Each structure stands twice: as C-alpha cells, then as structure tokens.
C-alpha cells in the first residue's frame with residue numbers, strides 16, 4: 001500500500017513540476033514581449049526578466065527546444081544540452097599568407113584575357129576596380145534557347161540561363177570584411193545593375209545573387225568574387241517563401257518580414273546592429289551558429305528598388321557584420337545571399353527582400369538532409385550578445 005502511495009506522490013510531483021515549467025516558460029516569453037513605456041514599468045519589467053532569467057537557469061537550461069522559423073517554415077532544434085559558447089566557434093589554424101597578385105589566377109589584373117569577354121566594369125583610370133564577366137564554367141548557358149518539354153512524368157527545360165561572376169577587387173588577397181565601405185557600396189551598386197539587366201531578359205524567371213567565401217562555403221577560386229545567376233524557373237525554396245508570406249498576409253494583412261523586424265527590434269536580444277535603413281540580427285530559429293539576417297526597414301519586395309542611401313548603409317551594415325565575424329570568429333568561411341522577389345512583383349505588399357549570411361562553421365548531416373530539421377548547437381541570443389561586444393578597429 002505504501003509503495004502505491006509513493007508512486008502516486010512521485011507522479012503528481014512530476015506532473016506539477018512539468019506544469020510549472022510550461023507556465024513559467026509562457027510567462028517568460030510574454031514578459032520579454034512587453035515594451036515598457038514609463039519609468040515604473042521599466043523597473044517592474046527588469047525585475048520580472050531578472051527573476052525569469054534566474055529561474056530559467058535553474059529549471060530550463062538543459063532543455064532542448066524546437067523553434068519554428070516563420071519565414072522559411074523550417075523547424076530548428078536549439079540543442080541547449082550540447083550548446084557551445086560563442087567563443088568555441090572560433091576557427092583554428094587558418095592563417096595562411098596569400099599574395100596580392102597570383103600569376104595563374106584568371107581574376108588578377110593582367111590576366112583579363114583568361115576570362116570570357118567582360119560584361120561590365122567599374123573603371124579606375126586605365127585599370128579597373130570591379131569587373132563582371134560570364135562564368136567560364138557556367139551552370140547554365142546564355143546562348144541556349146529556352147525550350148520546354150513535357151513527356152509523361154519527365155519535365156525538361158533546356159539549360160538556358162545567365163551566370164556571371166563579379167570580380168570584387170584587383171587584389172587577390174583582399175577579404176570583403178576589410179574592404180573600405182565605399183568599395184563595398186560599389187559592389188552593391190554592381191549587384192543592383194546586373195540584377196536589373198538580367199531581369200530585362202524576359203526568359204529569366206528568377207535572379208539570385210550570392211557569395212561563397214572559403215572552401216567550406218564551396219568556392220574554388222581564392223580571388224574575392226561573388227556570383228549572379230538568372231534561371232528560367234523560380235526555385236522551389238524561393239516560391240515556398242513567397243507563398244508563406246502571401247498566406248501570412250492573407251490572414252493578418254501584414255508583411256511577415258516587416259512583422260518579424262518589429263518583433264526582433266522590440267525584443268532586442270538577438271539584434272547585433274541597427275542603422276537608419278537596416279537591422280542586423282540572428283533569427284530566433286537560426287539554422288546554424290551565427291546565421292544572420294539583414295532586413296531593410298523600408299518595405300520593399302525587390303532588391304532593384306534599393307536607393308543610393310540604402311546601398312551605402314547596406315555596405316556599412318554588411319562590412320560591420322563581416323568584420324565582427326572576421327575578428328570574433330577568426331575569419332570563418334561563409335555564404336551570403338540576397339532573397340528578392342522578381343522586378344515585375346516589386347509592388348507586392350507581402351514579400352520583402354533581405355540578405356542572409358551563413359558562416360560555415362558547423363556541418364549539416366544526414367538528419368538535416370532527411371528531415372529538413374536543422375540542429376543548432378548554440379543559442380542565438382548568446383551569439384548575438386557576443387557579436388555585439390566584438391569591436392571593429394577604427395582604422396577600418
């Protein structure tokens with residue numbers, strides 16, 4: 001009889017504990033969302049948050065949680081049990097002396113004849129600051145006819161597309177993080193120019209701008225460059241994001257990105273940097289350590305609408321973030337990309353362009369490939385806090 005009584009007591013205690021944890025978590029989340037407006041509520045707000053933080057440390061630290069990324073609809077396991085400190089992601093043993101000029105590099109000055117004929121250049125007297133050339137090993141061919149064939153379950157489109165390389169600087173050993181802001185703004189202007197030019201070809205369905213920095217990010221050439229690809233179709237990943245944004249707009253009448261921006265700004269714990277036109281933050285459901293988003297504050301569906309002021313400001317935001325990664329994590333490999341709607345949908349009320357930066361300091365494995373669920377062994381809030389403290393040298 002005593003044994004049964006003990007089992008009942010243990011079960012009730014366990015259930016009560018679980019119930020308390022759930023209530024506490026909900027309470028903490030709502031406390032974080034309150035934006036105090038006068039002095040007394042500010043004090044009250046901080047007392048509540050401090051109490052929650054202490055209780056969080058006692059009860060919930062070792063609990064992994066699944067967070068939903070509302071924009072991509074991806075689930076991410078924030079694996080707090082295995083969570084590393086931000087400093088643990090520093091890249092080790094990467095220092096390697098690289099020359100300013102490499103004779104065999106097709107992107108170095110003097111080797112212009114080793115690339116296909118130039119499409120555009122930003123001149124610097126007799127030489128150049130930035131060059132745009134067709135990719136010699138293009139994934140798609142600009143001269144192919146766009147033809148479609150449906151044969152039973154086989155759906156084929158000929159390999160038409162435009163694949164350009166943007167050679168960002170004549171200096172072989174330059175790193176984007178260390179470029180002057182004005183030069184980065186020039187690179188962004190070049191992105192905008194080619195983005196508009198690629199869409200002027202009506203056979204192009206979608207344009208993607210991206211950069212692979214370092215071997216782990218998939219680059220084969222060391223010389224700083226980014227790429228722009230126009231495909232004859234809209235990729236599934238882009239289409240699904242646009243559809244999710246449309247669904248959210250149908251239900252709420254709001255742009256999902258504008259809404260996320262307001263929420264992140266209000267909560268503040270994942271924000272790294274904010275300027276007049278942009279906010280840089282680690283998403284609530286970041287897919288990997290230091291995965292970061294740069295959102296334009298002004299609602300704008302297509303990157304082609306970016307203004308001159310915004311390009312200069314974006315250059316500053318991008319440089320500051322890349323510098324913080326460079327100094328804080330020892331120059332990690334990374335990919336960055338621009339998600340944007342098509343120019344003909346630039347007036348869309350529900351889609352909103354943005355930049356995503358993904359440092360390649362962790363690897364995705366079978367579980368991610370099989371489930372589409374990512375495991376992030378770090379806390380977005382801690383990583384953002386760490387990057388906020390990384391100082392960028394004034395000389396840069």
Ligand SMILES: [Zn+2]
Pocket residue numbers: 101102105106107108171172223
């Ligand atoms: Zn080079």
Ligand SMILES: [Zn+2]
Pocket residue numbers: 255256257258259298299300350351352
């Ligand atoms: Zn918006």
